[in-house]
Amino acid sequence: MTTAVTSTRSVLAQRFKQRLKPLIPAWVLKFHRDRVIRREGSMYEGKPLGEVFTHVYKTGAWGVAEDQSGFYSGSSSHDPKIVEPYVKAVTEYLSALPERPTVVDLGCGDFNVGKRIRSVCGRYMACDVVDAAIQSNRTRFSHLDVDFRCVDITTDPLPPGDIVFLRQVLDHLDNVRIATVLSKLGPYKILILTEYLPLGSSFTPNLDKAIGSHLRLFGEQPSGLVLTAPPFNMKVLSARILCEVPDSGGVIRTIAYELPGR
Numbered sequence: 001m002t003t004a005v006t007s008t009r010s011v012l013a014q015r016f017k018q019r020l021k022p023l024i025p026a027w028v029l030k031f032h033r034d035r036v037i038r039r040e041g042s043m044y045e046g047k048p049l050g051e052v053f054t055h056v057y058k059t060g061a062w063g064v065a066e067d068q069s070g071f072y073s074g075s076s077s078h079d080p081k082i083v084e085p086y087v088k089a090v091t092e093y094l095s096a097l098p099e100r101p102t103v104v105d106l107g108c109g110d111f112n113v114g115k116r117i118r119s120v121c122g123r124y125m126a127c128d129v130v131d132a133a134i135q136s137n138r139t140r141f142s143h144l145d146v147d148f149r150c151v152d153i154t155t156d157p158l159p160p161g162d163i164v165f166l167r168q169v170l171d172h173l174d175n176v177r178i179a180t181v182l183s184k185l186g187p188y189k190i191l192i193l194t195e196y197l198p199l200g201s202s203f204t205p206n207l208d209k210a211i212g213s214h215l216r217l218f219g220e221q222p223s224g225l226v227l228t229a230p231p232f233n234m235k236v237l238s239a240r241i242l243c244e245v246p247d248s249g250g251v252i253r254t255i256a257y258e259l260p261g262r
């Protein structure tokens with residue numbers, strides 16, 4: 001009972017904040033983000049990732065669903081200004097392939113984005129570490145013929161497929177866990193990666209951070225993930241930028257990497 005009341009209160013508070021956000025001065029937002037980063041760092045240390053991201057959803061750290069699903073993967077998974085260019089670019093890319101690929105969506109979240117590209121894919125496996133989100137997706141998207149699985153991509157085996165999607169997932173992990181995930185991508189032919197980056201090219205990529213809801217973009221020194229740069233040095237045959245959308249003082253870039261395979 002107490003937990004339900006607390007979580008309803010925090011959801012209402014989050015909804016209030018979401019509405020106020022455009023009116024809040026940048027320095028107040030930065031002060032708040034710095035506090036969240038520090039708090040999450042100590043709160044989540046040593047916890048299983050399922051527990052961490054269940055807490056992120058429960059507390060509405062990425063915002064609150066307008067529907068009753070209880071899961072909201074963030075404004076960049078819902079804002080049409082961000083989602084539509086992504087869906088258009090990825091749809092064009094996948095439609096140009098000789099046949100519909102088998103895809104594996106790692107960290108599928110509330111599936112608001114995945115559902116929009118489902119029709120241009122062959123078999124679709126969608127994984128997330130939050131069991132309740134996967135169960136909710138199974139019910140809400142039962143008509144889409146998607147194989148939803150509860151998987152921790154850092155510790156569990158990954159399903160086989162042609163194309164792997166990682167959309168705004170790795171930035172929520174620390175560098176050790178990211179390296180572990182990258183070491184498991186060998187069987188896929190193509191990685192479609194979407195992450196926030198600071199504007200311009202003068203930033204230091206891949207600065208480490210603690211796991212949690214926040215992004216490298218908002219760290220003390222703004223950073224973002226460039227997987228082909230140190231310390232990851234991911235080997236690729238080619239890289240093609242599919243789309244770039246400015247947001248939150250940075251850019252959300254989607255790149256298709258052709259992987260060398262094992």
Ligand SMILES: C[S@@+](CC[C@H](N)C(=O)[O-])C[C@H]1O[C@@H](n2cnc3c(N)ncnc32)[C@H](O)[C@@H]1O
Binds near residue numbers: 152168
């Ligand atoms: C910001 S959301 C993005 C969701 C979706 N990819 C999208 O673009 O709408 C990040 C998602 O990654 C999931 N995630 C984080 N770490 C994970 C892990 N180790 N294994 C599987 N999913 C993970 C979280 O639970 C969350 O649903």
